[in-house]
Structures are given as structure tokens and as C-alpha cells.
Amino acid sequence: MNTEEQYDAIVVGTGISGGWAAKELCENGLKTLVLERGRMVEHIKDYPTMNDDPWDYELKGELSSEDKKKYHIQKRLGWAPKEDVKHFFVNDLDHPYVETKRFDWIRGYQVGGRSLTWGRQSYRWSDIDFEANKKEGIGIDWPVRYADIAPWYDKVEEYIGVSGQNLGLKQLPDGKFLPPMELNCVEQGLQKSIADNFDDGRLLTIGRAAHITDKDAQIEGRGVCQNRNRCWRGCPFGGYFSSNSSTLPAAERTGNMTLRPNSIVYEVIYDDKTKRAVGVQVIDAETHEKIEFKAKVIFLCASAMASVGILMQSKSERFPNGLGNDSDALGRGIMDHHYKLGATAKVEGYLDNYYKGRRANGFYIPRFVNLDEKTRRKNYLRGFGYQGGASRGDWSQSIAEMGYGKNLKKEILKPGQWQIGVTGFGEFLPYDDNRVTLSETKKDTWGLPQLDFDVEFKENEYNMREDIKKQIVAMFKAAGFKDVTSYDEASGPGLGIHEMGGARMGSSPKTSIVNKNNQVHLVPNVYVTDGAFMSSSSCVNPSLTYMAFTARAANHAAQQFKAGKFS
Structure with a gap:
């Protein structure tokens, strides 16, 4: 590559946010360099396990003893990484960080990032x-409201393809949806029971999922969901949204994108004379060579904690504490969502009912607490929702170790009893002392300071969990x-894989890092449009919001660029 070339824009990261930034900037005519610290992953070509079956793995998909050492933090998830998807998760030995307090940092370093496994x-x-935040005096007030973001939600939903059902709820705005997936019979039974037995507005619906459910949907380059539920391996049909199948190809089609993998951005270069960023410093992940790339617009979409780390390392005479950090807000207010708690149960009956396919979605129970006086909770603020599903149990429950021969063949064809499980996702408040800093003593493989996490649940979170x-x-x-059992597994913040905050959005540089347009x-x-800009966390999955803000910010940047504001 010609390192002397002046790009119009640089996008750091290729995940949910980076893909959208690349697409919007390129479609607006900006010559854009997209930098990814991980390896190249090309749609379909680089999904090596996309069609594998459980019997294709020696250990039934479980990691070997050696791999368990490599993925010792990633495997805190429980469901991943397994043999079929380990290549989309980082090797923790190669990518260490410091846990002053436990923080479960789940990462995927490759083109597409975690958009492949979300x-x-x-x-x-x-x-x-x-x-x-404003009403409760928590953190700082958002400088935007729903009306500012609603058109961008529309744009994103129509482009990525979101299946779901409009409900008319004030706490969960309706959207532009493809046909919803179906609830199975047990889930329909629970839906009716909730409606019949609770009068506080709670309800059950099918999850709103970024899957194409309409075979006639005109979404370029992608096909309809096949109900295989192998999404985290990479979908060869493009049934679910990922950067690899959607936004990055769209950016490439413009002819304006240059994509460079294995490029670890560690600093935004600041020019004190122009009071603008002029480029980024990069370490080649394979050669360890240091390279400088120049551009008039910089988008940080490296994932929340990584973008915060880049800003912290971007020190200069003007910004000795990190780029744009006059407020000392950088690295503060780290949040996640509650995870690893909920309940399971057995369900009697419905034995003459089954379902078709492996639905890559579950049901959703939206927030129903702290919405009005009737639903007010005295011992915690904010709220939570639930995600779950019901299914027929596995045949081995009927057989145990006693089945063999003819009996085994007979029993293996019989589905087991119905069972159901639910996980709660609750809001995490933004506390200034929940923070990430740069380690003063520990470096990574490339000589860069490791991130040091000092983040914890507090009283509000523990009361909500109960x-x-x-x-x-x-x-x-x-x-x-029957056999209703609640669970609350030991975990730290981060395990919800919704880590956010650290470069919060606000109205003033005295209290925040970025403004209402995601500009530092x-x-x-310099724009920050991944989860780092979040000033509070809500209780819903955040990726759609990242995409909407990114599309909005990229179009703002394109307008400013064309108006000569960054010259």
C-alpha cells in the first residue's frame, strides 16, 4: 500500500459499527481506508465449519485441554467457544488484559468482528x-432523543432485515419488520398465561431478530434464513446480518473502499496547529512494522473498550490524558447487561406437538418494571427484559445408560419432554468509578499497554438481579x-457481551467525550460510533442502536467533509 496516500476517511474496525461506517462513507463518495486488527474473513469462503455436524468432531465439539488454556476467558461464556467456532474468538494467551476486578471480555478479532457471532x-x-439519566440524576443527560434517531432505526432495519412484531409499547418502539418467526406451542401457552395472570402490562412476543424471513425480500446479496441455527459459524446463505455478508460488500461495490486486515490501530495522530486529527498510527499484526495512514475523517469503531484504549493512547502536548479528554471522562462509566441468571422448568403435556427446523431466535418479554407508579420498584432503578425458549428434551433422558440395541433405535426416534429456559437482561447504571485504564506495567505482544478493568456490579444491580x-x-x-428453578451463575460484567461506555456522549466537553453527532x-x-459513546445502557441488546447512530454520524461526516469543514 502507498502509505503516503491521503484518504478522505479512515474507519477503524469492521464489526457491526465499522461495517456501517464503511458503507455510508463509501456510498457518499469518500475514499475510505478500513483497518481491521484481525485476519481476513471473506463471506462464505472463510466459514470452514458452516456445514459441519456434531459427529464431525472428535470431542463432540468440546475444546481440547490445550485449547481450553488458550480460550480460558472466552469459555466463561459456556456456550462458546466450541470446536466449531473457536476461530472466531480470540486466543486469550495472545491477547491478555488486566482484571483489577473480574471483567469477562469476549472478543473476535477478524474482518467482521463479532457481527459473525452476535x-x-x-x-x-x-x-x-x-x-x-436526566430524570433520575444519574450520570449525564443524553443530548439526543428518540425522534433524532428514529429515521436511522428505520434505515438500518430495512437494510439489515429485522423480523418481528409491532406491539405499540412505549418502552419498546415499533419498527420496520419482516414477518415474525413463530412461537411454538409451549411458548404460546406461556404467552396466554402471562396475559391472563398479570395486570402490569407484561407480555411475551417473538424476538426481533436480524434474520431475513421473507423469501421475496429484496436485500442485495442475501438469502432467506434456513432455520439451521448455525449462525455463529458464519451463514453461507446470508440469512442473518453480518458485516461480511452485507455492509462491507456494499462498501466494496462503490469502488471507494480499501480494506487492510492485520492492522492494529493504537493512536490517532493530532495536529496542534489545525486542531484536527490527521491520521492514525498502526502496527502490522504480522510483521510488527509501524505504519502511519492519513485521512481527513477518522471513525473509531474498534469495539467499545478497544476504541477507548486507542483514545487513551492518543496522547499529545494538548491532550496529555488522551485525545479529547479534558473532562477526565475517558474510560469512565463502563457498563454491560446482566446475564447468566434466570430460570428453567419442565413442562407437562403438549406431547402431541412438535416444531419444524431449528429456529435461530427465542421469545422476548419486554421491560415491565419502573415504567409508572404501578410498576415502580423501591429498591432499584431502571428495568430488565427476558429472552428464552421452549424445546423438546433430548432422547437420552429417556434412555440413560440402560438403552441399547433395538430399544435404543426405538427411543432415539422419540422426542423427550418439553422444557423451557429464560435469561434476564437488566440495565447497568453508569458509574464514574467503573472504569478502564491503561496498565502502567503490562504490555501486549506488540508492546502496547494492556487495558486494566476496574468494573463491578453495585447495589442497584444486585437488587435488580433478585x-x-x-x-x-x-x-x-x-x-x-414443574420443577421451576432459578439460577444466578457467578460472572463479572462483560459476559453479556454488551460492554459499553468509556467515551460517553453529552452536551459539554466538560463532562463527556463526544457530542450529539458522535464527534469528539x-x-x-474524529467520530466514535461503537459502544464506547453510550451514556447509559437501557436493558435491550444494543447493536441496532450502534448501527443507527453510526449511519447517522457517517452521513453527518460526509456532509461536513463535502462542505470543507475538515480541510
Whole structure:
């Protein structure tokens, strides 16, 4: 590559946010360099396990003893990484960080990032979310409201293809949806029970998922979801949205994108004379060569904590504490969502009912607490939702170790008893002392300072967790389910894989890092549009919101660029 070339824009990262930034900037005519610290992953070509079956793996998909050492943090998830998807997760020995307090940092370093392995649940924020900080005196007020973002939610949903059902809820705005996936019979039974037994507005619906469900949907280059539920391996049909199948190819079609993998951005270069960023410093991940790339607009989409780390390392005489950090807000207010708690139960009956396919989605119970006086909770703020599913149990439950021969063949064809499970996702408040810093002593493989996490749940979060368990147990028992058991597994923040904050959005550089357009207040040609800009966390999956803000910011940047504001 010609390192002397002046690009119009540089996008750091290729995940959910980076893909959208690349698409919008390129489609607006900007010559854009897209830098990814991980390896190249090409749609379909680089999905090596996309068609594998469980019997294709020696250990039934489990990691070997050697791999368990390599993925010792990633495997805190429980469901991943397994043999079929380990190549989309980082090797923790190669990518260490410091846990002053436990923080479960789940990462995927490759082109496409975690858009290849995300849960695809896609929900809009409401004004209840955008206004909560101001009303409660928590953190800082968002400088935007739902009306500012709604058109961009529309744009993103129509482009990525979100299946779901409009409900008319104030806490969960309706969207532009493809046909919803179907609830199975047990889920329909729970839906009816909740409606019959609770009068506080709670309800059950199918999840809103970034999957194409309409075979006639005209979404370029992608096909309809095949209900294989092998999404995290990479979908050869493009049934679910990823950067690899959607936004990056769109950017490439313009002829304006240059994509460079194995490029670790560690600093934004600041020019004190122009008071603008002029480029980025990069380490080649393979050769360890240091390279400088120049551009008039910089988009940080490296993932929340990585983008915060880049800003922290971008020190100069003007910004000795990190780029744009006059407020000392950089690295503060780190959040995630509650995870690894909920309930399970057995379901009697429905034995003459089954379902077709492996639906890559579950049901959703939207937030129903702290919405009005009737639903007010005295011992915690904000709210939570639930995601779950019901299924027929595995044949081995009927056989145990006693089945063999003719009996085994007979029993293997019989589905087991119905069972159901639910996980709660609750809001995490933005605390200034929940922060990430740069380690003063520990370096990574490339000589860069490791991130040091000092983040924890506090009283509000622990009180909410108790109610999350209490309420789902009540709903299961009201439905007549058996052996209802709540669970609350030991985990740290981060395990929800919704880590956010650290470069929060606000109205003033005295209290925040970026403005209402995602520009760094004091360096306006630098935009931060991944989860780092979040000033609160809501209780819904955040990726749709990242995409909407990114599309909005990229179009703002293109307008500013064309108007000569960054010259």
C-alpha cells in the first residue's frame, strides 16, 4: 500500500459499527481506508465449519485441554467457544488484559468482528431510555432523543432485515419488520398465561431478530434464513446480518473502499496547529512494522473498550490524558447487561406437538418494571427484559445408560419432554468509578499497554438481579410449569457481551467525550460510533442502536467533509 496516500476517511474496525461506517462513507463518495486488527474473513469462503455436524468432531465439539488454556476467558461464556467456532474468538494467551476486578471480555478479532457471532436480537431504544439519566440524576443527560434517531432505526432495519412484531409499547418502539418467526406451542401457552395472570402490562412476543424471513425480500446479496441455527459459524446463505455478508460488500461495490486486515490501530495522530486529527498510527499484526495512514475523517469503531484504549493512547502536548479528554471522562462509566441468571422448568403435556427446523431466535418479554407508579420498584432503578425458549428434551433422558440395541433405535426416534429456559437482561447504571485504564506495567505482544478493568456490579444491580429471578419464577409457576428453578451463575460484567461506555456522549466537553453527532467535542473530525459513546445502557441488546447512530454520524461526516469543514 502507498502509505503516503491521503484518504478522505479512515474507519477503524469492521464489526457491526465499522461495517456501517464503511458503507455510508463509501456510498457518499469518500475514499475510505478500513483497518481491521484481525485476519481476513471473506463471506462464505472463510466459514470452514458452516456445514459441519456434531459427529464431525472428535470431542463432540468440546475444546481440547490445550485449547481450553488458550480460550480460558472466552469459555466463561459456556456456550462458546466450541470446536466449531473457536476461530472466531480470540486466543486469550495472545491477547491478555488486566482484571483489577473480574471483567469477562469476549472478543473476535477478524474482518467482521463479532457481527459473525452476535445474537442478532435487534430492539429500539425509547425516550424512557434517553431521558432516564436526566430524570433520575444519574450520570449525564443524553443530548439526543428518540425522534433524532428514529429515521436511522428505520434505515438500518430495512437494510439489515429485522423480523418481528409491532406491539405499540412505549418502552419498546415499533419498527420496520419482516414477518415474525413463530412461537411454538409451549411458548404460546406461556404467552396466554402471562396475559391472563398479570395486570402490569407484561407480555411475551417473538424476538426481533436480524434474520431475513421473507423469501421475496429484496436485500442485495442475501438469502432467506434456513432455520439451521448455525449462525455463529458464519451463514453461507446470508440469512442473518453480518458485516461480511452485507455492509462491507456494499462498501466494496462503490469502488471507494480499501480494506487492510492485520492492522492494529493504537493512536490517532493530532495536529496542534489545525486542531484536527490527521491520521492514525498502526502496527502490522504480522510483521510488527509501524505504519502511519492519513485521512481527513477518522471513525473509531474498534469495539467499545478497544476504541477507548486507542483514545487513551492518543496522547499529545494538548491532550496529555488522551485525545479529547479534558473532562477526565475517558474510560469512565463502563457498563454491560446482566446475564447468566434466570430460570428453567419442565413442562407437562403438549406431547402431541412438535416444531419444524431449528429456529435461530427465542421469545422476548419486554421491560415491565419502573415504567409508572404501578410498576415502580423501591429498591432499584431502571428495568430488565427476558429472552428464552421452549424445546423438546433430548432422547437420552429417556434412555440413560440402560438403552441399547433395538430399544435404543426405538427411543432415539422419540422426542423427550418439553422444557423451557429464560435469561434476564437488566440495565447497568453508569458509574464514574467503573472504569478502564491503561496498565502502567503490562504490555501486549506488540508492546502496547494492556487495558486494566476496574468494573463491578453495585447495589442497584444486585437488587435488580433478585427481582429478575423472582418475576420469572412467578410467571413459570403461574403457567403450571414443574420443577421451576432459578439460577444466578457467578460472572463479572462483560459476559453479556454488551460492554459499553468509556467515551460517553453529552452536551459539554466538560463532562463527556463526544457530542450529539458522535464527534469528539474537541477534535471534531474524529467520530466514535461503537459502544464506547453510550451514556447509559437501557436493558435491550444494543447493536441496532450502534448501527443507527453510526449511519447517522457517517452521513453527518460526509456532509461536513463535502462542505470543507475538515480541510
